[in-house]
Amino acid sequence: MTIPISAASTSDSTEQDSAQTSVDDQCLGAFSTTAIHAGYDTADNAEACNVPIYATAAFDMHTADHGDALAAGTVSGFSYSRVANPTTTVLERRLAALEGGAEAVAVGSGMAAVSYTLLCAAEGGGRIIASSSLYGASVDAMLSFFPQFGIQADFVDDINDLEAVESLIRPETRAIFTESVANPSTEVADIPALSALAHRYGIAVIVDNTVPTPYLYRPIEHGADIVVHSTTKGITGHGNAIGGVIIDAGRFDWSQGRYPQFTMTEQVISDERNGKFYSFWDKFGFLAFIRRVRLKYVRTLGAVPSPFNSYLQLVGLETLAVRERQEVASATAIARHLSQHPRIERVNYAGLGNTGQASLVARDFPDGVGTILSFTPQGDESRVLRIIDAVHVFSYVPNIGDSRSLIVNPARITHREVSAKYLRAAGVDDRLIRLSIGLEDTSDLIADLDQAIEQAYQD
Numbered sequence: 124m125t126i127p128i129s130a131a132s133t134s135d136s137t138e139q140d141s142a143q144t145s146v147d148d149q150c151l152g153a154f155s156t157t158a159i160h161a162g163y164d165t166a167d168n169a170e171a172c173n174v175p176i177y178a179t180a181a182f183d184m185h186t187a188d189h190g191d192a193l194a195a196g197t198v199s200g201f202s203y204s205r206v207a208n209p210t211t212t213v214l215e216r217r218l219a220a221l222e223g224g225a226e227a228v229a230v231g232s233g234m235a236a237v238s239y240t241l242l243c244a245a246e247g248g249g250r251i252i253a254s255s256s257l258y259g260a261s262v263d264a265m266l267s268f269f270p271q272f273g274i275q276a277d278f279v280d281d282i283n284d285l286e287a288v289e290s291l292i293r294p295e296t297r298a299i300f301t302e303s304v305a306n307p308s309t310e311v312a313d314i315p316a317l318s319a320l321a322h323r324y325g326i327a328v329i330v331d332n333t334v335p336t337p338y339l340y341r342p343i344e345h346g347a348d349i350v351v352h353s354t355t356k357g358i359t360g361h362g363n364a365i366g367g368v369i370i371d372a373g374r375f376d377w378s379q380g381r382y383p384q385f386t387m388t389e390q391v392i393s394d395e396r397n398g399k400f401y402s403f404w405d406k407f408g409f410l411a412f413i414r415r416v417r418l419k420y421v422r423t424l425g426a427v428p429s430p431f432n433s434y435l436q437l438v439g440l441e442t443l444a445v446r447e448r449q450e451v452a453s454a455t456a457i458a459r460h461l462s463q464h465p466r467i468e469r470v471n472y473a474g475l476g477n478t479g480q481a482s483l484v485a486r487d488f489p490d491g492v493g494t495i496l497s498f499t500p501q502g503d504e505s506r507v508l509r510i511i512d513a514v515h516v517f518s519y520v521p522n523i524g525d526s527r528s529l530i531v532n533p534a535r536i537t538h539r540e541v542s543a544k545y546l547r548a549a550g551v552d553d554r555l556i557r558l559s560i561g562l563e564d565t566s567d568l569i570a571d572l573d574q575a576i577e578q579a580y581q582d
């Protein structure tokens with residue numbers, strides 16, 4: 124079976140009208156069909172059914188004329204794998220299609236995706252309004268590292284408090300950044316409301332959609348402008364590769380004054396020999412952001428994925444829908460079980476629909492909020508440590524979205540670099556345990572937790 128797909132610009136391309144794969148071209152029907160077929164044509168790949176791993180640093184340019192055209196971007200094609208690689212290109216097209224975006228850039232890790240995106244939006248002295256309930260390394264980046272590059276963050280404890288968010292908007296504000304479903308609290312963000320507010324001021328909305336994956340939630344359909352993922356998690360789904368992706372909805376106007384980086388002329392996309400100088404907005408219009416990520420950030424800072432890791436992510440994507448369905452069902456059963464357990468004080472899982480967010484969850488997350496949950500056992504931190512030491516089926520690792528079920532104490536491991544103030548806002552304290560539910564039998568997972576909790580309270 125060949126899937127018709129128009130050629131995306133895969134070279135270091137600078138042509139204004141380079142053929143783009145639109146969502147319509149790529150949407151091959153329902154989610155799983157897209158996850159298995161989008162963005163790949165067997166006819167271009169020796170009829171190989173599986174996407175080949177193009178283990179090559181560079182590509183033959185054949186003739187001096189062709190080399191010149193490739194470098195000028197007047198023809199599309201591959202030249203060097205730091206800019207584009209055919210295996211990775213299939214992954215990018217597939218993820219763009221699944222998220223309903225116009226174009227994607229895959230990078231070497233989720234943190235590369237978060238960092239490149241926030242830097243690209245706020246470059247040159249901008250500010251970012253961010254939820255304080257974010258992945259630990261994202262908070263640390265904005266709090267103590269990006270300021271070194273002249274980029275400041277304004278944190279808000281409740282990202283759904285629109286008055287608080289609006290009060291932080293300044294002339295330098297370039298983006299509102301939130302996770303769609305927070306880790307580990309599983310609180311969900313109201314992306315339609317945030318987008319409406321941000322767009323009134325001409326500000327972009329950037330969403331880290333790692334926890335729900337595009338199977339459960341697609342922020343672009345709800346108004347977001349840019350989506351990032353740690354593909355290490357549910358997308359790859361087997362805990363066997365690190366990766367990240369940036370997906371651009373392709374509809375934000377970067378020319379309206381807040382973003383001088385998109386309207387200044389740049390050598391890399393200009394044609395000095397012929398005296399023609401362009402800005403990213405001149406050259407790429409509504410794709411200015413994602414092209415700048417590729418041509419400036421990936422090309423300069425270099426966090427490209429290996430073709431092998433892109434391949435593992437493509438294999439993972441094929442089963443994303445069935446894995447998410449099974450894992451969400453299991454997580455829901457486990458959350459219910461723990462909420463009734465006499466030793467458990469509190470369970471955080473917005474998917475139970477019993478929090479203040481019930482109507483928001485019902486409106487925007489009808490298939491579930493994801494495969495992580497967290498809980499607080501009775502007593503002090505010593506009980507947490509004993510539960511962790513007593514589990515057999517759960518693995519004690521700082522990851523989520525694996526086919527194996529995972530357990531961790533966030534305050535000491537995944538959120539260790541976050542200061543107490545931000546930990547509180549994220550709902551993390553020493554007594555919190557986070558679970559990431561995998562594909563083992565639900566009854567084995569519940570039995571494992573029960574025996575571990577029982578052991579932890581035998582004094």
Ligand SMILES: *Cc1c(COP(=O)(O)O)cnc(C)c1O
Nearest residue numbers: 232233234258331333353355366
């Ligand atoms: C894991 C994670 C990241 C970072 O991704 P890496 O692939 O580990 O670099 C960013 N955001 C969220 C929500 C994550 O869970």
